[in-house]
Structure formats: structure tokens, C-alpha cells
Amino acid sequence: MSRAAEATPLDNADRLSFNQATAERASLAEVVDACARGGVPAISIWRHKLAETGVDRAARLVRDAV
Numbered sequence: 001m002s003r004a005a006e007a008t009p010l011d012n013a014d015r016l017s018f019n020q021a022t023a024e025r026a027s028l029a030e031v032v033d034a035c036a037r038g039g040v041p042a043i044s045i046w047r048h049k050l051a052e053t054g055v056d057r058a059a060r061l062v063r064d065a066v
Contacts, residue, residue: 017042020049028053029061036065 010016018040023031028049035043043062050058 013039013041016040017044019044020046028058032061032065 018031018035020028020031020043023034026034028045031049032043034040045058045062053061
């Protein structure tokens, strides 16, 4: 059995944060959407992804995902 199969589900994600570098190939919009669907309450956005997306659009994506 793999370690992932042995892992227990997370009961409380209040302090969980996703670092965008983990999904380098994904766009900021894709990462924000995935985090919102997965119940991840925070994201660490990297500067180059912010620059690609634009500050105004990035702010809307994050604000609307809440």
C-alpha cells in the first residue's frame, strides 16, 4: 500500500495554503479555480504569474473564488 493510500483525510484546512510553484505549468486562473473547488483557503501567488495575469484580473479571480 502506498503512503498516499495510508494518509488520513484532512479534517481542518483552515491553515492550508497552496504554493503556486507546485503547479508551475498551470495558469493563475486554473490554480485559483482548483484551490476554490478543493477547499484550499489560501494561495501563494508567484510574481511572474501575477505579471502574466495582471494585478486587476488576479485580484478579481481571488476575490470571486471566495
